[in-house]
Amino acid sequence: MASRQNPKSKAFGRYVANRAGARGYVLNGDGKAKLAEAAGMSEADITKILNGEYEIQPDPLKPLATALDVPQKELLRMAGVLEGRATLPQDRPLTVQLAAQRLGIKSPKNIELFQILVTALLDTEKRR
Template sequence: MNDPSPERFGRYVTEAARAAGYDIDSPRGGGRKALAEAARMSAASVSRMLAGKTVVQAESLRPLAAALDVPYEDLLKVAGLLGGPAPEPPEERPLTPAVAARRLGIRASEHVAAFEVLVAALQRAERE
């Protein structure tokens, strides 16, 4: 198993949160609050985690992985609960309608397709 360094865990989660589109650097804390809600954690726990003060409890890792859109196994490795090399944080990636749909809990392929059509129509309307 890996050494569960709170600092390393905090760095990984911070970079993963930024890559997932959470504005965690905002002085108003909106991105931290959004991450806390998506990961089903308290805002205080998220702040401590991002600051490298603590590694979250194992039961919080699955919802956190879903909120960050990273593999659950990667968080287990970074938290020191699973052997193997600790992964690098994901790089920032664009938010596509399909990713947004998944994050919103829209899973059925026909619903994702409808969501993509709606987003495209709204984007066209914004450009006009």
């Protein structure tokens, strides 16, 4: 007899998959292995999370939160471990540094140039 999946675990799996995709992890390629490495977890555990089959424990989720670029509390709320409303990424202000990171801009020089460009564009918009 198949065991029933916890609806919170399934929703959490979808959340992790969406965040992983937003962070550039290609989950149908080698992204699971890369996410597992970044989170300090096994690829089998990442697969269980994505499939909604993971017994959610708070301790191993801290490195996963770091790998997904979300606060640990948000991840725990999405997992149903903590009560309360999770602050979804679109609720947080987007900084130039965070935008550069999400776009994959890593070079300090390129981040600086990106910041100069964004600042100039924002100044132009304010003058309109």
